[in-house]
Amino acid sequence: MDSETKTQGLEIPTPKEFNFTECLAILGRSDQELLHTISGERITKLLNAEGELVLFELSYSGSALHIEFLHRSPSEQGKQAVMWYVMDWFDLETDLQPFYAMAASDPVLREVVEQHAGLRIMGMPDLFEAFAWAITGQQINLTFAYTLKRRLIENFGSSTKVGEVEYWTFPSAGTIASLEVGQLRELQFSGRKAEYIIGIARELANGHLVKEELVSKTEQQVEKQLVAIRGVGPWSAHYVMMKCLRFNSAFPISDVGLHNALKEQLGMGRKPTIAEIEGFAKNWTGWQAYATFYLWRVLL
DNA sequence: GGCCAGGCTAGCA
DNA sequence: TGCTAGCATGGC
Numbered sequence: 616m617d618s619e620t621k622t623q624g625l626e627i628p629t630p631k632e633f634n635f636t637e638c639l640a641i642l643g644r645s646d647q648e649l650l651h652t653i654s655g656e657r658i659t660k661l662l663n664a665e666g667e668l669v670l671f672e673l674s675y676s677g678s679a680l681h682i683e684f685l686h687r688s689p690s691e692q693g694k695q696a697v698m699w700y701v702m703d704w705f706d707l708e709t710d711l712q713p714f715y716a717m718a719a720s721d722p723v724l725r726e727v728v729e730q731h732a733g734l735r736i737m738g739m740p741d742l743f744e745a746f747a748w749a750i751t752g753q754q755i756n757l758t759f760a761y762t763l764k765r766r767l768i769e770n771f772g773s774s775t776k777v778g779e780v781e782y783w784t785f786p787s788a789g790t791i792a793s794l795e796v797g798q799l800r801e802l803q804f805s806g807r808k809a810e811y812i813i814g815i816a817r818e819l820a821n822g823h824l825v826k827e828e829l830v831s832k833t834e835q836q837v838e839k840q841l842v843a844i845r846g847v848g849p850w851s852a853h854y855v856m857m858k859c860l861r862f863n864s865a866f867p868i869s870d871v872g873l874h875n876a877l878k879e880q881l882g883m884g885r886k887p888t889i890a891e892i893e894g895f896a897k898n899w900t901g902w903q904a905y906a907t908f909y910l911w912r913v914l915l
Numbered sequence: 916g917g918c919c920a921g922g923c924t925a926g927c928a
Numbered sequence: 929t930g931c932t933a934g935c936a937t938g939g940c
Contacts, residue, residue: 749921756920759938805936807923848923872921911921 625682625698632711634733635675640915641737647761649768649783659685661775661782664696668775670782671697680705686777703740709863711735714902718909723895727880727909736908738858742826743788745859746815749851750808766802791816811846818844826859834862857904866903868892876910 629635635656643653651660658673669689674681682697689697702708718728739745747767752760771786771794791813799809818824824844829837837860841852849869856865867873874886877895881887887895899906 750923752920753922754920754935755922755937756939758920758940760921762938803937807935811923846923850922854921867921870921871919875921914921 624684625694627680627682627698627701627707629675629678629680629705629707630710632715632733633678633705633707633735634731635680637731637734637912638705638737641734641912644915645757645761647765649765649772650785652780652782659780659782661773661784662697662700663773663784663787664689664693664700667693667696668773668784669693669697670775670777673701686775700740703861704738706735706738706861709735709861711905714863714905717898717902718906721898723877723881724899724906724909727913731909731912734909734912736857736861736904738861740859741785742824742829742855742859743791743816743819744785745855746819746847746851747785747791747812749854750811750815750846751804753808753851763802763804763808767799767804770802788816788819792820807846814845815847830860834864837862857907863904864901866896866899867907868896870907872911872914873907876913880910880913 639653639656639658642648642651642658651658653659656674660671660673662669662671667690669684670686672683672685674683680701682701684694684697715728715732718724739748748760748764751763751767755763768783768785771790772783773786774781774783776782794813794816796806796809796813799812800806804812815824829840832840834856837856838849838852841847841855842849847855850867853865853867854870856862857867868889873892877883877892878886896903896906
């Protein structure tokens with residue numbers, strides 16, 4: 616790009632409890648990921664800011680995240696959208712000190728939290744993406760779940776090609792709302808998953824499900840509302856509350872990954888029972904989501 | 916080749 | 929109210 620089209624970047628200060636490398640480890644988990652690209656210590660991502668496709672690059676230095684806009688100069692609204700997205704994505708507004716104070720004396724969390732200090736719950740600010748990913752991941756192995764996600768994006772997402780690289784956004788709820796079940800079956804989604812995902816896309820598209828309304832309710836109210844949606848059980852509800860709605864008390868207690876992480880971390884030789892997990896979690900009140908996320912980190 | 920996978924629904928007692 | 933077969937297929 617020539618110097619005249621180069622745009623002014625943005626800078627977002629990060630909290631003391633922040634480790635970019637730890638966050639990158641999460642984002643680099645799958646080599647099938649199309650929603651962002653990682654090169655060294657830089658992340659490139661395409662964002663759909665109310666119809667405007669904004670491509671940006673994220674890096675970290677000097678206690679701040681740096682955003683550079685690539686390809687073309689976005690509108691002021693586009694820039695603002697990217698800034699809010701990044702703050703939400705990295706959960707920069709949560710003060711982790713109380714969590715760390717609790718974890719320091721918790722026999723289950725102490726080691727893993729110390730080891731990965733500065734890791735933050737890498738979120739999914741887009742509510743439809745969070746639901747779709749939760750449903751896609753139900754009861755299938757993660758590798759296959761990523762394959763399904765990639766196909767969904769390649770078939771129904773938006774993209775921009777810069778040089779040799781194509782950057783993608785997750786399909787909008789509006790796009791998926793207009794599909795028939797058979798169109799997702801072709802991508803090897805099960806009939807059930809196809810029905811669930813299209814159903815939720817329609818709830819979002821017709822305004823029956825609004826993120827801004829959900830985040831203003833209590834955890835109990837939200838759980839009740841989400842579980843009433845076909846295809847959303849307790850695990851998915853808590854997954855969405857944790858990754859998108861940012862309830863730090865969300866707790867997907869039946870999660871197989873959590874069970875395997877506890878088994879490994881505690882050297883149990885078997886997966887813990889739900890009752891045992893409830894016992895471990897007695898001191899985690901208010902921070903169950905962070906406890907879960909740090910334990911997931913063990914499995915990477 | 917068999918068990919497991921970041922579960923959920925619907926139908927049954 | 930509580931229990932569980934069936935889903936649907938890939939990964940390892």
